[in-house]
Amino acid sequence: MLAEALTLSAVLFAIGVVGVLTRRNAIIVFMCVELMLNAVNLSFVALSRLYGATGQVFVIFVMTVAAAEAAVGLAIIIAIFRHKQTVSLENINVLRG
């Protein structure tokens, strides 16, 4: 099942990349990044069967960072929405408020 799990992980990562590159809604782009992190977690877990439980430790770290990233990122999106009334990436192109 290792090969299948790694293949699925690669495909999910690719789907996440496609989403990041093609979607225009900032929230959906964030969710695609979460999908990519999930794909990486799947490879960590699959390979931890061969190389020891250290991979699972890293999955826990990845989850923590993902949670922190989601909190800060969504706060930024809320701030941008208050300012510009949109979350479309096409309209978000200046750094200063």
Added chain:
Amino acid sequence: MITNEFYPLFYTFNFYVFALLALMSSLFFVTRKSPVSAALWLVSTMFALAVLYVMLDAEFIGIMQILVYAGAIMVVFLFVVMLLNLGQPSEFSDIRKNGPRLVAGFLGILLTAELLTLAWSPLDARLLVTTVPPSVATAGAGGIIGPVAGPLFTEYLLAFELTSVLLLVAIIGAVVLAKKRS
């Protein structure tokens, strides 16, 4: 080492079912227009991945996946989508057609039948577990969590402590960013 593993049919079948579920859910996730619809498909992907984690002998990670990803992170996403009122109600009609209903009913009946089979028939335990040498996660003292917690609190203790600082920074940052300016 990998080549002569033996996986029972039951295990293989379920692995493919949930792998396919994860794949289809993620495909639907990137193609939906409405953020609410996309978020719900992503939750479905994460649940399927949690099952795969459990099947790959990472039970603790599977539970964490459901609690942290599907339970906390996606709820925050949905919360923000609804707070900013970005949903497009017209998108939800795609779930109420007959094709998706058939697929959902088929999957539900299939999984229920599997559960009932497991509950009522004196199945040989060898049908359920793989004959792969017991993985690191289940072998040794400490049960499921021991092998994960061991390195976390010894070898990677510094990283673990830094994670708490990261979370604190993220909390403060989120509050400051989302605060209304008076």
